[in-house]
Amino acid sequence: MNSGKLNKLQTFLIATDKHRTWFVLFTIFILPSMYILVYLTDGTKNVYAHLTYIIIVFAGATLGFFGGLITGLAAGIMLGPFMPLDVANQIPQTFLNWSFRMLMFTFLGGLIGYITDTLRKSARIVLDLMCHNSETGLPNVNLLNNPDALSYDERNQMLITLLINNFDKIIDLMGLEVYYSLLRRIYEILRDGLPETALIVQCNNNKFWMATPLERPEEDIKKITAILKEGITIENVEYYIEFSLGYTFALNQNQSYRPGAFEKSDHAARYAQKNNLQYMLYRDDIKRGIFEAKLLADFTRALAGDELFLAYQPKVHLKTDKYDYLEALIRWDHPERGLLMPNDFIPLIEETQLIHELTEWVLRRVIEKIRELRKENYDVTISLNISVKNILDKNVVRRLAEIIDNNRDVVNNIEFEIMETILMETIDDTLETIEMYRNLGVAFAIDDFGKGYSSLLYLHRLPVECVKIDRGFTRNLTHDEASQKILQMVIRLCHALNYRVVIEGVEDETTAAIAKNLESDYAQGFYFARPIECGKILDWLKNKNRETSA
Known part of the structure; x- marks a missing residue:
């Protein structure tokens, strides 16, 4: 993960912790200065007293609830009974005048401080989730x-x-x-x-x-x-x-x-x-x-043969219970090593040009599967993972674009998934290519959102139609109300930006119910379905269709 992006969240926390003493000293210095300014400008009858709100807001935002409360109270006292309404004529303020101002100063400082403390607490929870493995709880x-x-x-x-x-x-x-x-x-x-x-x-x-x-x-x-x-x-x-x-x-x-x-x-x-x-x-x-030349040679053979195959994991629409989205997942039936999962070989393949051939292979088979399902009256969108190397290589971009352009009848049923961390590291270099694909009709989803950056500051820049929430957000949903509130905030923000939301890693009924209650659009996980072999997905959809209709 790029340290610059994670530091966006850390800066919010560190600024108010590391420099708290300086903020206190600044506030102590500026309050008497404000008193002198108001006094020299002929008292509270003039507008300069309103500058105090800036100091109070600053104190609340940097010192928290009690800092904002105390600053507001101190400012109210300084500009209250000790400050004339008209200095030149020595006309004092009425009790109602200065007491109401003091009340408003105190309320504002406390309110801003409370909001700041709440945001800092939420930020620490998010930062803790980001810095610990979702399954083991160990530092990551x-x-x-x-x-x-x-x-x-x-x-x-x-x-x-x-x-x-x-x-x-x-x-x-x-x-x-x-x-x-x-x-x-x-x-x-x-x-x-x-x-x-x-x-x-x-x-x-x-x-x-x-x-x-x-x-x-x-x-x-x-x-x-x-x-x-x-x-x-x-x-x-x-x-x-x-x-x-x-x-x-x-x-x-x-x-x-x-x-x-x-x-x-x-x-x-x-x-x-x-x-x-x-x-x-x-x-x-x-x-x-270290690259294991034999495995690479085996993979070249596998691409030309029948050792590679796709499995499809359904995503359920939580409002309609329909399964109209699938994710294509690569599998390798190695003749010597047995069934290999993506983590067993994809990292190695991504270090070579073979990743381009693999992506093209997957795309062609996804297009075939979309057409096959359409013949059976299933209008299903299928997503496939795409490597950032595929997006950065102009020759590969051109080849994939040609495949898509030659299959315009199914292009609206294709969705590319790209990892959040990879996208954010290369966003300036990949934006143009992603927009080109989107103009052709291909949708984009950001995968494992929250696993890497979880940067809400960058969310609006993402050129995608869908955000897939990483399973790390779902780990504590069933027993942690704070996690539910954080996830609800993320979902609402995504919806406000017109992103479709998919929650990954749903493995039990309780988590599924929470995901639905939080108004996620889709959910994906073993509770609904494990990855299904290519040849069995049609029968699975037919069975689910009968269950839904019953």
Whole structure:
């Protein structure tokens, strides 16, 4: 996530915390100055007393409820019984005059302060959601861009990547909840074993990043290895993890806690994983070997053959209970490695030109499926994920535009989904291309909104028709009223900007009911339907149609 965008939210919080003392001193200085100004301009009969409202609003906005309240009261007293109505003739103000003004000053300061405190509290909740993994509650990579949440160490750093190699087996055997508990326990073990100033964040389901003071690197790596080799007990069951460590050094501390700094340790960890090593120090030759040339060669073959296929996950319209939107999800039936999910190969493919061929492949099959469903009287819109590389490459843009232009009869049933973080990082470079696609009739949706930037300041700039709320917003909906209020605010804002809203990750009836009550347009998740194989989606829609009609 780009630190500049996350800092938009942090600035609102930091400005009133870090500089509070200066705001107090400024207010203490300016109030007597205002008293002198009003007195020298012949009292409250003239207009200058109204400038005090600016001071009161400033105090409420920077010092909160009590700061605004006290400032309003102090201003009311200064311009009240101690300030003549007419200084030249020494005519005092009436009691009603100055007491009413003092009441209004106090009320205004308290009101502005209360609004500010409420906004700051909501901002902290949103920031906390952004900086913690939605499933495990552990710190995530967004924490790297939140300086207030980090304990900095001025020494040089060793940057470490931990990969859990057998995470899929643990999930298959024990389920996600046990695996999430295992991740939390690993975090606790690392936290206890590393210095207090060490940084530990969970990057994804099988990766941690660590930054620890650079003192005895080889000894520290062996210590971490020894800790992780020990069995981890959860609910009286002992688990052993297979892992790989990659590490490198950051000699400029100011750069240590940025996501890009961990690229080398990531490469080293993948190299260790590929070569069955426990740990590996980054070398310049590792990056070239990390892309797994065999898998790339296999993918080229898969594109030409029948190993790739699409599954479709329905989205339900919460008001009508109709399933008129589907999301196309890629699957790879690898002859040796079995069924591969997108996370298993898409990140690798995106580093090559193969991502362009894959996007074109998916688009053509989505068009075929739209026509197939139309023949059965199902007017369904299908969304597909598009890489930012597809948008930035002019040749690819031209090829995809030609495909769309040659299929004008279905273009209004195609929707491109692009990740929020990717879009915001490249928005200035991609706006023109996105508008071109939209002019052809293709709709755009921003995917995983809230996972990366969640920047309401940038929401109005998004050239999209739909906003998909990330599952991180739905995690606490059933038992956290604050999360519901935040999500309701986001939904209302999206509707005010004429965006269609889809809530992802709906996995139970209670969450579905809350999503409907919050007036989300659509919902998507395992509660309604898991991804359905291409050949079975028509029968599934027919069955749902009969259920709705019954």
